Amino acid sequence: xxxxxITLFLILIPVNSYALIEVDITRxxxxxxxxxxxxxxxxxxxxxxxxxxxxxxxxxxxISSIVEYxxxxxxxxxxxxxxxxxxxxxxxxxKPRFEDWNLIKAQALITGKVNYVDDKLRVEFRxxxxxxxxxxxxxxxxxxxxxxxxxxxxISDKVYERLTGEKGYFDTRIIYVAExxxxxxxxxxxxxxxxxxxNNKFLTLGNELVLTPRFNPTSQMxxxxxxxxxxxxxxxxxxETGTQEVVGDFPGMTFAPRFSPDGKKIIMSFAKDGxxxxxxxxxxxxxxxxxxxxxxxxxxxxxxxxxKYITFNSDRSGYQQIYLMKSDGxxxxxxxxxxxxxxxxxxxxxxxxxxxTKLHKGKFYIGVMRTDGKGERLLTENYYQEAPSWSPNxxxxxxxxxxxxxxxxxxxxxxxxxxxxxxxxERQIRTPTDASDPSWSSLLSN
Amino acid sequence: MILSKIFKNTLIVLTACLVLSAxxxxxEIASDIKGSMQGDVYTGTDTVEYLAEGVPDRVFFATxxxxxxxxxxxxxxxxxxxxxxxxxxxxxxxxxxxxxxxREYNLALGERRANAAKDYLMTYGIxxxxxxxxxxxxxxxxxxxxxxxxxxxxxxxxxxxxN
Numbered sequence: 001x002x003x004x005x006i007t008l009f010l011i012l013i014p015v016n017s018y019a020l021i022e023v024d025i026t027r028x029x030x031x032x033x034x035x036x037x038x039x040x041x042x043x044x045x046x047x048x049x050x051x052x053x054x055x056x057x058x059x060x061x062x063i064s065s066i067v068e069y070x071x072x073x074x075x076x077x078x079x080x081x082x083x084x085x086x087x088x089x090x091x092x093x094x095k096p097r098f099e100d101w102n103l104i105k106a107q108a109l110i111t112g113k114v115n116y117v118d119d120k121l122r123v124e125f126r127x128x129x130x131x132x133x134x135x136x137x138x139x140x141x142x143x144x145x146x147x148x149x150x151x152x153x154x155i156s157d158k159v160y161e162r163l164t165g166e167k168g169y170f171d172t173r174i175i176y177v178a179e180x181x182x183x184x185x186x187x188x189x190x191x192x193x194x195x196x197x198x199n200n201k202f203l204t205l206g207n208e209l210v211l212t213p214r215f216n217p218t219s220q221m222x223x224x225x226x227x228x229x230x231x232x233x234x235x236x237x238x239x240e241t242g243t244q245e246v247v248g249d250f251p252g253m254t255f256a257p258r259f260s261p262d263g264k265k266i267i268m269s270f271a272k273d274g275x276x277x278x279x280x281x282x283x284x285x286x287x288x289x290x291x292x293x294x295x296x297x298x299x300x301x302x303x304x305x306x307x308k309y310i311t312f313n314s315d316r317s318g319y320q321q322i323y324l325m326k327s328d329g330x331x332x333x334x335x336x337x338x339x340x341x342x343x344x345x346x347x348x349x350x351x352x353x354x355x356x357t358k359l360h361k362g363k364f365y366i367g368v369m370r371t372d373g374k375g376e377r378l379l380t381e382n383y384y385q386e387a388p389s390w391s392p393n394x395x396x397x398x399x400x401x402x403x404x405x406x407x408x409x410x411x412x413x414x415x416x417x418x419x420x421x422x423x424x425x426e427r428q429i430r431t432p433t434d435a436s437d438p439s440w441s442s443l444l445s446n
Numbered sequence: 447m448i449l450s451k452i453f454k455n456t457l458i459v460l461t462a463c464l465v466l467s468a469x470x471x472x473x474e475i476a477s478d479i480k481g482s483m484q485g486d487v488y489t490g491t492d493t494v495e496y497l498a499e500g501v502p503d504r505v506f507f508a509t510x511x512x513x514x515x516x517x518x519x520x521x522x523x524x525x526x527x528x529x530x531x532x533x534x535x536x537x538x539x540x541x542x543x544x545x546x547x548x549r550e551y552n553l554a555l556g557e558r559r560a561n562a563a564k565d566y567l568m569t570y571g572i573x574x575x576x577x578x579x580x581x582x583x584x585x586x587x588x589x590x591x592x593x594x595x596x597x598x599x600x601x602x603x604x605x606x607x608x609n
Contacts, residue, residue, distance in 0.1 A: 183590035209585055211549060225553075230580060232553070253557055253581055256550040269554065271581065274512065274561035276554040297554040313551060319510070320551055343548040357548050383592075386548045402545070409590035437549070 032078040033163070036106035036130075037068045039082070040123065041090035046116035053145050060089070060114045063123065066152025067110060067159070069196060070170045074160065074396075075425030080106055089113075093126060098133040106130050110159060121145045125155050127162055137162050149198055154445055169391040170195060173441045174398065175213045175222055175239075176416060178202060179434040183405070183412045190224060192239060195440075197430040203239065212256065212387075213237075214439045217349075218263035222439075223247065225255050234268050236283070248281045248288055256299045261307050267291070269299040278312055278329075291329040302346045302354075303327065304371070311335075311345040311354055311371075322356055324371065335373030344387055347371075350394035353421075357386040357399075366399050368421065379423040392442045395421050398429065400436040487515055488598035493588045497605065501528045504604040505563060509544070509597075512558040514566055522563055525605055526570030536608040539563050541581045544597035549583060556581030563603040578608060 040060035042050075050059040071077035085092075086100040093111035101109050112125030124140035139158055143151060150171055157168030178191040190203040190210050204210055204226075213224035222237045234254040237244040248254065250270050257268040264283055269276045278291040278301045292298040296316035303310055311324050322336035322345045336342035340360030347354055348368075358365040358378065364385045367378040385401040398418045405412045414436045416429040429438075482490035488506040495503045503525075505518035514522065529535060541560030543552035560579040568574055589596040 184587055186585065209582075211553075211585070232581065252579075253553065255553045269550070271554055271557040274558040274565075276557065297551060297558065299554050300548070300550045313548075315510075315551075320548075343551050359546070362546075384545065404592040405590055407591075409592075409596070412590060 035108040040112040049116035063152045070156035176438040216259045216263040223257040313343045348394045355388040507601040512562045544600045553583035
């Protein structure tokens with residue numbers, strides 16, 4: 001639905017060619033690209049209209065600060081201080097004086113303007129290569145005013161894509177579990193927010209324990225575990241309509257749900273008689289298939305992006321390790337062989353890597369390995385952290401981290417963190433309450 | 447030469463100090479939790495409640511394990527005897543794990559632990575119809591501490607009256 005709200009059309013086809021700027025995102029970026037984000041210019045009548053509708057004094061400045069925040073948070077860009085800007089926003093958008101922007105060492109410049117047209121928000125923006133003195137991109141789109149934060153995210157995505165050559169991840173949402181109360185009686189609710197922590201909304205009231213929500217990669221559906229009526233079962237929730245239903249009819253606990261890449265199946269574990277095996281259910285015809293059959297614990301399944309393989313963790317070797325199999329359950333092979341325990345494998349949307357949680361000598365790590373188990377790289381070490389989830393472009397991982405309590409058992413917190421695939425740019429994601437089990441949506445617009 | 451001798455002596459003294467201090471701390475810890483842990487299985491009674499006199503409500507497990515210890519089997523035999531005497535009572539076996547594991551694996555582990563208790567009750571004549579298994583994974587610790595003793599109290603299967 002949301003996809004349809006924003007109509008996006010090009011004014012100019014982006015001109016490739018002379019651009020000198022290029023951001024390399026394959027290595028840790030220790031030298032982020034200096035970029036000037038000029039506030040979107042706005043005429044007085046539009047400004048007043050938006051102030052009336054949105055209660056924001058200057059929507060142009062608000063939108064550009066979203067862009068600034070996103071670019072800075074990516075770790076790849078360094079938005080310069082506005083105090084140093086010499087050219088006024090409206091004039092810069094017409095024709096930047098490149099010498100002025102060069103003087104403050106900006107390599108890229110973003111300008112634009114925003115208008116109030118027929119109760120709608122119309123925005124246009126341009127990306128300029130300062131050194132080459134060229135326009136790199138110009139786009140305009142119109143949407144309902146309440147979508148103004150998404151406008152900032154879409155501009156960020158377009159700029160990111162133009163400068164790095166890869167899709168962005170800013171116009172996305174995070175679904176997670178909001179936590180409150182003492183550690184022994186945590187109250188947990190499903191919550192959803194924009195990728196930058198804004199527009200937080202609680203989706204359940206906290207009457208029953210809820211865990212591990214995951215987005216459908218193709219729609220605004222979510223699957224999660226709920227202890228409704230003290231029966232831990234996998235549920236399906238439509239976050240647009242609020243309708244939910246239990247997945248399948250299993251005589252026991254179902255858990256660890258995830259969607260298949262085409263969004264048509266749910267893969268999950270079913271626990272019975274001390275054994276946990278992996279099952280799928282087709283959401284169209286409701287057919288349930290058993291994928292593993294082993295007396296061990298098989299759980300945390302995740303499909304490869306092409307749907308041909310499944311990675312999961314199992315303790316069939318005696319301890320929790322990561323395995324790979326074909327999607328029909330054949331050809332099971334272990335791929336984690338390092339020291340320690342390995343869990344929560346999640347296949348990258350790019351297909352080349354598997355992110356995981358590792359426990360070794362009392363420390364928890366988030367890491368990545370190739371799909372053959374080789375090339376293990378540990379990105380971050382802490383007292384407790386787990387459950388990585390990929391950004392839709394496969395460049396950033398979000399996960400949760402819990403703190404150690406003191407001698408009196410006090411001081412427990414759970415927070416969301418993100419880290420770049422390179423191991424750089426670790427940062428906390430702000431949430432109104434404690435938080436865990438994050439899952440990243442696909443891009444809402446393309 | 448002299449220097450190396452001095453060095454050597456200091457080293458010996460230092461090592462001795464280290465050994466001594468290590469012993470001291472070890473002893474302290476041991477006396478602190480004496481009677482509360484065997485290996486890493488909790489053997490104390492801090493958190494234990496009673497279904498009836500002489501019938502403890504819970505059994506404890508080693509890290510990542512679901513094997514019943516001798517003490518656990520004794521507890522479960524007392525529970526089975528109590529259930530045979532009170533044939534109208536049904537129970538829920540709530541399986542739990544400590545916080546040092548991934549959430550989903552711990553859900554499965556809690557289920558496996560509660561089932562180990564269920565199997566044992568069944569071998570002592572309790573019908574499976576009277577037993578429901580419910581895993582909480584690491585979601586409901588009894589002790590919020592971040593230390594081995596707290597974790598050992600949380601690795602448990604608790605028998606709760608269902609009616």
